[in-house]
Amino acid sequence: MPEPTGDHHYAADLDELEGTDRLLTEVNGLEVAVFRVEDDLYAVSNYCVHQGGPACEGRVSGILTVDDEGELIYDRNGEIVSCPWHGWEFDIRTGEHLANPRYRLPTFDVLVHDGEIYIEW
Amino acid sequence: MSTKTKRSFEGVATVVDTDVHLTESQADLMPYLEGPFAELIENAGEKYGGFWGNWYPAAGYFSPMDTGRIEIDSAGDPHELRDWEVEVLGVDRAVLNPTQNLGLGYVHHDELSAALAHAYNEYLLDTYLDDVSEFYGSAVVSPQKPYAAAEEIDDRADESKIVSIMFPTSGLHPPAGHSMYDPIYDAIERSGLPVCMHNGVSGLMASFPLQWRGFSRFMEAHAFVNPAQHMVNVASIITHGVPERFPDLDFVIMEAGLGWIPYYIHRLDEEYSAARHDAPELTQPPSAYFEDQFYFTSQPIEGTGDPNYVRNVIDAFGGQEKLMFSSDYPHFDFDHSDALLDIVRGGFEDGTVENVFSRTADRVFGF
Numbered sequence A: 001m002p003e004p005t006g007d008h009h010y011a012a013d014l015d016e017l018e019g020t021d022r023l024l025t026e027v028n029g030l031e032v033a034v035f036r037v038e039d040d041l042y043a044v045s046n047y048c049v050h051q052g053g054p055a056c057e058g059r060v061s062g063i064l065t066v067d068d069e070g071e072l073i074y075d076r077n078g079e080i081v082s083c084p085w086h087g088w089e090f091d092i093r094t095g096e097h098l099a100n101p102r103y104r105l106p107t108f109d110v111l112v113h114d115g116e117i118y119i120e121w
Numbered sequence B: 001m002s003t004k005t006k007r008s009f010e011g012v013a014t015v016v017d018t019d020v021h022l023t024e025s026q027a028d029l030m031p032y033l034e035g036p037f038a039e040l041i042e043n044a045g046e047k048y049g050g051f052w053g054n055w056y057p058a059a060g061y062f063s064p065m066d067t068g069r070i071e072i073d074s075a076g077d078p079h080e081l082r083d084w085e086v087e088v089l090g091v092d093r094a095v096l097n098p099t100q101n102l103g104l105g106y107v108h109h110d111e112l113s114a115a116l117a118h119a120y121n122e123y124l125l126d127t128y129l130d131d132v133s134e135f136y137g138s139a140v141v142s143p144q145k146p147y148a149a150a151e152e153i154d155d156r157a158d159e160s161k162i163v164s165i166m167f168p169t170s171g172l173h174p175p176a177g178h179s180m181y182d183p184i185y186d187a188i189e190r191s192g193l194p195v196c197m198h199n200g201v202s203g204l205m206a207s208f209p210l211q212w213r214g215f216s217r218f219m220e221a222h223a224f225v226n227p228a229q230h231m232v233n234v235a236s237i238i239t240h241g242v243p244e245r246f247p248d249l250d251f252v253i254m255e256a257g258l259g260w261i262p263y264y265i266h267r268l269d270e271e272y273s274a275a276r277h278d279a280p281e282l283t284q285p286p287s288a289y290f291e292d293q294f295y296f297t298s299q300p301i302e303g304t305g306d307p308n309y310v311r312n313v314i315d316a317f318g319g320q321e322k323l324m325f326s327s328d329y330p331h332f333d334f335d336h337s338d339a340l341l342d343i344v345r346g347g348f349e350d351g352t353v354e355n356v357f358s359r360t361a362d363r364v365f366g367f
């Protein structure tokens, strides 16, 4: 298991994520959310690139899309967070805005060591 | 929900938000309903989910609010709304407008529409304006009953916190240049207040019934209707000489974005050059009336990702003197004050920042 280095900032204890899909923390003065999607952790900036809303505090959901036959389906449940100010949808894994990938929430690598979550910066 | 720290409005004495919304409900307004309707509906209660949705027909789209992705929790409470405006947007004065009562123009029952306008104005004063020093408001009127509307305007004109008259242009028929509305314009001009025009998606059903039937999604309906509805009413107002008949009246055109404004001013001038005979009351080209009597609110600013586009558009309609900041909070497409501040600061002189956020609104609304 890799050890935290000088680039790793302590964010939270792993058990704080127990029973919840995310936690919010502050690293170097920046608000960052750590999400659990399936068994992996993702760290995403909480400052919305649209107009500065708390992007990671909104609903975690899936998306409405179409399948190969053009039928409406609800897909990717748990992989998307929406900013509560205007509802822009972001991919938790990449920080990309689904409607226009030109807009992206900064994301950070996450390291778990000894029951502690670190964010790489 | 956490909020961000507001940007400094250095050099701007008083920041004005020219469009903030109440989210009035049936339960809010019923205690203020007067006259025969108060007695007539006394026992109707909340049967079948209430009657409000029948009075103001809705276009019936599945909106972004319906997904639960947008969480606006300070709507509906005057003090929370005030805190948002002051703490988050950095606003010193806010002009409150209705939500549901923007649709008064397509309430089928004319007398009921006039009674609802009166009830809304009472509710606005009683619940929001009397209590919160930062709040000012627009009194609404019913277009269907021009003489009742004129009386309502005369009654409200002296209220110190009523700073404009909302003429509900959403779904308005006939369009706003029709002479049947002259008593309304006359009363507004007499009051010294500006006339505000603000549309909404359900007006599509009344003004553009074929498009309403053809559009099955909120996105296409909403993208189209706000500017389209203004284009209908502004063309009508100009062609039929309303600003010529009411030269002291200021028009405030709200919530349709910016790019259509210079386009439409130029377009009307071109049309007038060829078809002046259709607008014989006019004594100058349409652009001159825009210059003298029209103002525009900023939200929803299209293209904030391309600040130069927005600056060019502002410049193209003389926004330095004509544009007023509006947030539209708490509606789903509200703008944070920073979005406009960054754009204006980045391309205009300090005087324009002051005009857009303060001075023009001070002049138009007469604070």
Ligand code: FES
Binding pocket: A048, A049, A050, A051, A052, A053, A054, A055, A083, A084, A085, A086, A087, A088
């Ligand atoms: S501020 Fe996040 S969607 Fe607008």
